[in-house]
Amino acid sequence: MPSLDRRAFLASAAAGAGVLPFLRFLPAQAQGRDTLVTVFGQTINSLDLHRVGTNRASYQVAINCYDRLVGFGAKQLPSGEMSYDYDTIVPELAESWTISEDGLAITFKLKPNATFWDGRKVTAEDVKWSFDRAVLAGGFPTTQMRAGGFSRPDQFEALDEETFLVKLDYPSKLSLPNLAVPVPFIINSAIARENATEADPWAMEYLHTTPAGSGAYRVTRWDQGQQLVYERNDSWVGGDLPAIRRVIVREVPSAATRRALVERGDVQVSFDIPDRDASELADRLTVHSTPIENCIHALCLNTRFAPFQDPDVRKAIAFAVPYESIFQAAAYGRGAPLWGGDEEIADIAWPRPFPYATDPERAREHLARSGFAEGFDVTLSISLDLVSWMEPTALLIQEALAPLGITVTIDKIPGANWRTVALVDKTLDMHLENFGGWLNTPCYYFFWAYQKDRLFNSSNYASDVVHDLTDRALHMPVDDPGYAPLIKEMFAHAIEDLPRIPLYQPALNVAMNGASGYEFWFHRQLDVRPLTGA
């Protein structure tokens, strides 16, 4: 622990209580003031989001320790929960920006007083270096940058110290929001360059363990597999200075242990708790459950599998699924139902309830009309990493399909293999899936999950019409008069063709005991910046 002075830590934590036997009670004392302890079940495996192999849980470092040019604003949801606001882009390191008439150039003016942790001024050159890194690093960051229309370094230009220009090949409504996602974060390029080598020009090795940014918090300690300690950066200019001075993030794999910890008040925040714990803790602690935007838990029917090529079989299954039981048993009523919707598509809300509901009679009719009236055998695959919702769901589907003569075998697939067989090879006949899009528009979801050969189109759905509609809608502004008709047509096809049967919209649950100020974010990581004690 080179960066943390042992005595200083004790002194600050103990706040005068020099008698060591009382150490046990310090967290409780400290919680009202300036230290928060949070727990979650995953593990942070890198402090650099751009590195190959960095897992989802590690994105929180990019969020809390680095700044982007812009961020999203905050809004209150009808449920009273606080959430980020996809429709409001706010300054972070950029002070202002202008978009050219043709929508092909965005010019950012950086905040003149923005500095990195080492005191050096943030310049457009740093932004250029960081963006180049994101588009050239390969893997996830490069793919995500491309979604906003950024694919080459020559699209980024530092005009002067405080002016940065982004050039686009085509105008897109996704460009500006895509600069507010965790990926295009801004790195102190001077420090990074010092630690770059010939073999490692982007300093992946160095930044993997040592962040160098300008964000609201800096990492003072990282014990891999155990904890991460954030310490506030008092000269942060990216937003309002956070109220909490130190945040300790502990990794606790056992859900039962996490629950006991937050219930007893030894930790203040338990992030991403299971739906069951959320429903049971709701009357004792503060529990935030926010339906995850643009995310659907779906039953996917692979068109590769002969019976699923028959539209009547697909509809029979859509009418046979016991939606309400699944919603109660797998989600404990958290999230939003996605069944029993209107036949008429009046709006472009997404995720939306499909006009199917549990109706065994209609299920039988459809199956009788199909080429598989006698039923068939099928394997329903679920991911080992997601058994908490997938297993009860699969069991209920298995049970509901049995009376139709459809014999379902459930197969659990280990996490490492899941992505390969489900998403890359797309060989699972019937499976459960949980894709959620970061950018909150229906066309973005369709791009990933309904367009032919896309990663999350695990049903092998191949409709030229939908493919074409999605391409046309993807970069069109949402308020364009042509947008809504396109989207409604896409919805109609998705509802009729049913490659994915939506089950429900899942919720992200957070339990708090002695902290407040939680905001939901599309990236499903804990943004510690708005948190306050008690």
Place this chain on the structure above:
Amino acid sequence: MAGAGHPVLWRIVQTIPVLIGVVVVSFVLTRALPGDPAVYFAGAMATPESIAEVRAALGLDQPLVHQFFRYCAALLQGDLGRSVSTGQPVVEDLATRLPASLELTLCALVLSCAVAIPLGILAAVRQGGPIDHLCRILVTAGVSLPTFFTGIVLIYVFYYLLGWAPSPLGRLDFVYLEPPRVTGFLLVDTLLVGDIETFFGAARQLILPSVTLALFTLAPIARMTRAAMLSALSADYVRTARAAGLAPRTVLLTYALRNALLPVVTTLGMVFSFVLGANVLVEKVFAWPGIGSYAVEALVASDYAAVQGFVLAMAVLFVLLNLVIDLAYALIDPRIGFSAK
């Protein structure tokens, strides 16, 4: 076979094929794991190009034989490769995590022996009596429960309900600071710098997981002690010693126990290696940053280098342990030499 040099040296030479076997089998086993690490590590939103990039970066586009020789070449230089999921050299990962597991396992075994060996002796001496039956029921109950279940029940009762135990947050509560790292054993390192508070902090964290593991290991040790003591007590040399009028205590502890130790030591060795590999379940429950949870995560992610490194490290440990046991064997029972092995 016996002639080749010093017997101890010969015994050490014999460990080489074992290590080679472990290297080969672990390589084959990891490659047989389902799933494509390139796909896994390419992360969300992967495209075929980005997966190919990752595959090349991991060196997985090479033929298997080529990968194997590259692995062996690196191994000979003491390089276990780099874990993709942690991004650290595997050697470094193991060095930080192994002491945590060792400390836990040793504590549990010491605790277990302190209870089990006297129990076993007592049961053997009072064979068939109420103490014998009680001992059997007690230790059998311990070994009959899955460790993760015991662990959660202990947490529920002693932390959640009673509040006696500290929060099950790994090796040290966050109010304490880790002592400067010398051995990696917190109990030792804290004493080295004379930090008594942190020593007790670490000891408190150790109690519940150690008890969980100790409960599980009571049975093999106590039962083997009892069985071996019974064998020894019914043996002729004990009868002879008794007939010769030696004090019962001397007969029990010198003649019987000395002979009974042979299978007990073997069992202890087996239990140690078994527990070190199996306490992954306990580590999961207590958020213990040990080597077992590392291995499971690596296995699930098909993180080849990490799994191989873990297996190899455990194998080396095991081989060393066995060497010690065999030496002990030879000391305790001269009938067994190295020559026959």
Place this chain on the structure above:
Amino acid sequence: MSGIVSPAPTPAPERGALAHVGHVLRENPVTAVSFAMFAVIVLMAVLGPALVPYDPLATNAARALEPPSAAHWFGTDHLGRDVFSRVVVATRLDLTISVAAVALSFVIGATLGAIAGYRGGWVDAVLARVLDTIMAFPLFVLAMGIVAAMGNTIENIVYATAIINIPFYARVVRAEVNIRREAGFALAARLAGNSHARVLASHIVPNALPPMMVQVSLNMGWAILNAAGLSFIGLGVRPPTPEWGIMVAEGANYIVSGHWWVALFPGLWLMLAVFTFNLMGDGLRDIVDPRRRT
């Protein structure tokens, strides 16, 4: 003391065997109880599915997580399935897994160990190295690896459990055989014209049985616990098949929320079964130990 070798046991006459079993059972009530419990478990495995009040696979979302009652003796789980029915029906599968795994490793291990111990020389050396290689693996992780690589079917769980247990038997048998192959009774039997196989099978290996029985009894339990551990990691048998390990593993998450019955009853049952195996092993040892015969 090095010259002292156990004397040759006199094989007991056949008609004395039953009387001996009776004697042991009378002398050791715990063993008698364990035999009775074993009979109950076997009976449950055979008749279980016909006896239970509910379909162990039938879900009932409306009655999820109900505490034990007259209708549901052990309560219901998170899908409203009857825990009692699942626990009873699971007996057959769990017994099959443990018996199959232990029998496999017993036969293979004992054969390898006996050959190695008796022949000595290079056969012993090679076998010892192979066994050492298996043992040098962290056993639970090896089992995980095997199941992960070959797929989580019941057969693979049995194989994985059997493989990791082979060295235990082989080593015990080898050690015993190694000690006794030069013993007077073995040499005498050999001189009397018996073949090597016969000497090994009828004179030396029976002496290795008592420690083997202790191993068997422990391993029956370990086999079930091993399967339970695999379930906890997520590599157990496929849902919705009832199996004690999976039920405990799933139920363990419900303890803190106060739904203790979901894990407790399968856990108790599992414990009872392992308990029975262990106590029986002890009893068996008394029965097969030739030196205790009078």
